[in-house]
Amino acid sequence: MSNVFCVAWRVSCPGLRSLSMSPSNAIPLRSACRDLRTSLPSWYSNYTGRRPFGSLMPFTPSTRHLLLVGLNSLSSVAILSRPFSSTRFLSSESTPPVEHGVQLRSEPFSTDEINAIFGKAKVSPAVGNRVLAVLQGRREAGTLDLDLPEDITHSVRKLSLDTALKFLRANYPLDEDAAILARIEREEADEEQKLIRRAEELGLYKPQSGTYGAERGEKDDPSGKSALLELRKRNEARILEQEEKKRQAWLEGEQQDLEVLKQQAEKNKALQTIDNTAALEARPRADPQQRPLLAWIQKHHLRGTDNDVDVSQMTNARRIIPSLAIALLTIGLAYVFAQNYESPLKQDRMFPETPPAAATAMAIIGLNLCVYLLWKVPPAWRMLNRHFIIVNAWPRATSMIGSVFSHQTFKHFALNMSLLWFIGTRLHDDIGRGNFIALYMAAGALGSFTSLAAHTLLLKDLAATSLGASGAMSSLVAAWCMLHSNDKLTIFFLPREWQETFSAPGWLVLAGFIAFEAVSMVTPFSAAKFDHYAHLGGYLTGTVWALACKADQKKRREERSWWEKIVSSD
Template sequence: MSVRMLSRFRAITHYMKLPDDYEDSQGLQFRKEDLNQREVNQIFGGAHLPAPMANKLLRILHGRRVAGTLNDPNLQVNTAQFSASDQRKALAYLRANIPVDEVINAGLRAEDELKLLEREEDGEQKPVETSPQDLPPDTATNEIPIPTGRLPRRRESDSPYGVSPLDRIRAHNIAKREAEEKRLEEERKKREEEEALGNIGTLQTQQEKPKKLSPMMQKMVERATSDLKEPPEMKAWERLLPQAIMTVLIFAGCAAYAIVYTPPKRSERLWPDIPPAAATCLALVGINLTVWVSWRLPPLWALLNRYFIVVAATPRPFQLIGAIFSHQNFSHAMLNMVGLWFFGTRLHDEIGRGNFLAIYFASGALGFMSSLARLVLTDGLIYTTLGASGAVYGVIAAFFWLHRYDEFKLLGYPPDPMSGPQGLAFIGLILGLHILPLFSKKAHNIDIPSHLGGILAGVVGADLVKKHMDERARVRAERLKTMGTLEGVVQVKEKGPEKAPQTAAGR
């Protein structure tokens, strides 16, 4: 029985793995099988170059990329028979299909050449292994041997057993680490030079050649940009007190609206053919998308920056309302709108428009107030926040709180007779997903305090709404009961005089 060992071919791409018997005239194998004539014609554009010659050129150029000798003029004799156009096409093919870090390989070779020169200047022993370019011309033929592209190598070990694989791996890792350290040092120096010139990081090209704006666009940008060089000097309570008062006023307004709201008649509704829950949520979605589009209109930037985003350095009370409808990222807006539609319509059907809008605005306001307090008290004055996430999480929390003991199934799972998780489990899951990142050291751009504030407002609001609705139901039931008693008394009084003559006649 014959057994075939299958192994995947891997082309040599690193300088430290260059074979000891490497020669530039032979190059390195760049793929498992040579290219056929059809493939060669596709690469070099025509049938002018035979496949064996094309593969030889590709092997030589691949070897030079690994050996760091791509631009060595002494080795051009091995590719002199190929045109410059064919060499460019071959090199382009190799770079597109066989990734090689030519810069690092050339740097490693340059280091080896420098070390070789230093040893010779210090009078150390000549390297044991030599390459033909180090030998004198043949006295018989007076011909200079073809250069191999290999450096004369110093014996790496005095052991009679030679160099072990572990020694080679260690040398490769050391060279790789040194090359990486050199690259990082060069990047650091370059970054320091850029910072000294006023060009920072990846914005260098943009800062050196800023895009020229039209006079009208420049005027709009100036109107929307604050002239403050740093956050104004204010105490924490000076930033938070006006917003706290605004939050209390929003709560009071939401409570009053929920109490006095009366559903309009069908004929008085704007969209009489659409269910009230769908109409309310569609209106909120429309406002959010309108503000998202407004962020793409430069004339509106000044207004949006003033009232539709919560700025920790310069907070304004009306930002707590405007930011609820504001999104700059389309995916952020769509995610919030999907959650609003899915849970908002269900909550609206249960508690009505007045209670629903009260929970929505109260959750958004408390969410931004929580976020602002965290930013002001933790020196986060350089940050801003916006979005309907706090309001939407308030709606979701209110829905699950009203059904905290009800069981839910997702797509029919778990199957009967197994019971699904209760609403409290979903609230706990949402809280866990928000609390865990607070203990993580990884940076994130999610406004967790805003979400938690919205969840708190949603739970408290749902509880108050439930108690209010139960109280109204109890009063209505008592009123109906009283009305039923009065109707019975009226009926008795009406029937009394009719029965009196009959009784007298009977006597």
């Protein structure tokens, strides 16, 4: 082991620096040396001072082992338990090469400079320049612990060597500790290369066949079987097995659905009298491997259907009363809104350049369009079936409002929104936004409740469902016709010469719509199914509201004329 430890006896050791070759939390070598000196026996205290390099004592095996144990216990630096390659120069079997060191500058130091550096010691310029060059080379190489060349130790005293080293550290500073660590790593690499070359000479790194007694991997891979590949195969097999179990359970669930529907039919006597037997039939299930999209849609359809509801446990009172409460609450809130709404100024509106009627209509159309698009997304069916469609067998009260904005077909959506745009905007201009929104919401809720009550109490049709803004649209038509009951209404897109012929008073137009609904209820004239009771509820709401509005307007006109008469008489 080289005497790396002895460099700690130099003056003012600054400690190890945090370099790429050493850990950032390395213990300073000076601190390690100080701690080690306190733990050494007293017989070694003579060697713990600043020792000149010319008289370094060769370490015996016992002292070398002692220093190694001390350094390892302090964890100051990593020191290998083998001699550094530099120690081979101490052997008598080889002659060390001449050490020239590192020249400090291009021109050698003069006699005066050498005398100033070494002081009273008489050192020739040639010897002085050689001493400085060799010491500087040792500092950069991290080999200050090795014995100096014999020509230097025989011609220069120990005190002069210390003086020269002080001069170099003061005028040519460098990180000697880092140089020591670099030397350690360098000699470790050299030893490792020696071991590798020795192993190659012995044939340890020669190519092996890999066939004798070895188990090959896939495609005759000489690397053997891959544990990761085996784990991946097991996971894939497990996933495929789980998917196959789910597939079989899905396909076998068709028969289970049929049994559930039969049990419901036996429990619910009201469902047995329904002509629409399709509601009691299980749908064939698609194979997820052959038709994955259809199977995915069917799964969400079943998830959105409440097959576990026992209709026999729900009375008509439980169906009607919560929905009636929501309808009455909506009507009350609509009345409060109409009485307290104040139209914002033009500069305060979100779209100042858009007419208020058009802005209101577009907002309602946008809400209906969003719900219509959600019906095209299977994961949303569960939420829509609960709150945006009225199921007479087990209705939810929130569907009284949600169904007003819900359409499943584009034809239904386009028809209602067209009425909203062409008739609703005109009515909006006559009555204002507050009254228009209040009428729309109140009529929608009342139309939905009328449909539920009629199908539940009158028709006993619990399998029927209803949705759409038809009730609200009917109220807008009725209110427009009654507000213009004595005005002749016509179809606006007809030629002007035909409009006079195809025109009628508003009350007569409304009567025609109501008669059409009544006839359709008795003798359906088309294959399309209309929720006539929701339409009638909307017509009733719009008519009552229009009559109340006209009565209020008449009262205000009488009060205004009476006040004008009083003012004129004064």
